[in-house]
Amino acid sequence: xxxxxxxPALDEIQLVSxxxxxxxxxxxxxxxxxxxEADGAERHCTSFGLPVSKSTRSHHFKVLREAGLIKQVDRxxxxxxxxxxxxxxxxxxxxxxxxxxxxx
Amino acid sequence: xxxxxxxPALDEIQLVSxxxxxxxxxxxxxxxxxxxEADGAERHCTSFGLPVSKSTRSHHFKVLREAGLIKQVDRxxxxxxxxxxxxxxxxxxxxxxxxxxxxx
DNA sequence: CCAGAGGTTCGATACAATACGAACCATGCA
DNA sequence: TGCATGGTTCGTATTGTATCGAACCTCTGG
Numbered sequence: 279x280x281x282x283x284x285x286p287a288l289d290e291i292q293l294v295s296x297x298x299x300x301x302x303x304x305x306x307x308x309x310x311x312x313x314x315e316a317d318g319a320e321r322h323c324t325s326f327g328l329p330v331s332k333s334t335r336s337h338h339f340k341v342l343r344e345a346g347l348i349k350q351v352d353r354x355x356x357x358x359x360x361x362x363x364x365x366x367x368x369x370x371x372x373x374x375x376x377x378x379x380x381x382x
Numbered sequence: 383x384x385x386x387x388x389x390p391a392l393d394e395i396q397l398v399s400x401x402x403x404x405x406x407x408x409x410x411x412x413x414x415x416x417x418x419e420a421d422g423a424e425r426h427c428t429s430f431g432l433p434v435s436k437s438t439r440s441h442h443f444k445v446l447r448e449a450g451l452i453k454q455v456d457r458x459x460x461x462x463x464x465x466x467x468x469x470x471x472x473x474x475x476x477x478x479x480x481x482x483x484x485x486x
Numbered sequence: 487c488c489a490g491a492g493g494t495t496c497g498a499t500a501c502a503a504t505a506c507g508a509a510c511c512a513t514g515c516a
Numbered sequence: 517t518g519c520a521t522g523g524t525t526c527g528t529a530t531t532g533t534a535t536c537g538a539a540c541c542t543c544t545g546g
């Protein structure tokens with residue numbers, strides 16, 4: 279059962295949901311940018327420069343959160359996104375590395 | 383430019399398209415079943431036992447073909463599906479292994 | 487030559503996804 | 517307390533996807 283903020287537990291993360299979350303250019307871009315950061319790094323949801331309205335941005339982060347790819351941490355006023363790197367790695371070894379960069 | 387049968391060339395295979403193709407339970411199942419086979423193995427499109435009509439099955443194989451995941455080979459009357467394993471591996475190393483099995 | 491099997495294509499339908507603005511709820515700061 | 521900032525939620529329009537049956541094409545085997 280996902281927690282109150284919608285984060286699935288480790289053994290609830292579904293491969294199909296993860297792939298569906300990554301199968302959108304904007305969301306893939308977010309994950310790729312988080313892969314460049316150090317493990318455990320946090321980034322403002324607004325810092326990715328997504329060319330959409332804030333309601334749409336909120337939607338995309340919800341998809342990433344509910345798929346189990348990111349954890350969203352409340353930091354007072356704003357909200358930080360953190361890649362659940364070790365969770366994904368332990369459940370689907372090699373997947374994040376494989377999608378970390380887009381060739382050409 | 384894809385060839386006459388709709389197969390993209392190696393450098394035309396897009397990560398987002400591959401992920402979108404895999405983000406469907408039936409298509410993921412097909413790829414996983416092909417991963418179990420020996421490299422270069424061919425399988426009848428009908429041999430996967432997909433619980434859909436033949437027009438829908440044709441649609442799913444078209445998505446896999448146009449994403450670059452499989453090659454479809456004409457064998458007289460029927461058509462065989464072959465995983466483009468080395469192509470995907472060279473372009474997105476580790477991706478196929480990461481999605482080869484669904485945990486639990 | 488004709489019938490059947492395997493695939494594709496087309497049109498229709500139903501459902502899901504993306505996108506936006508408006509309204510709303512917090513937090514933080516003057 | 518008032519107000520700006522960052523996010524979420526809601527309603528909605530648009531678009532895309534999955535699905536089916538019917539029609540059609542092509543090859544195989546009587």
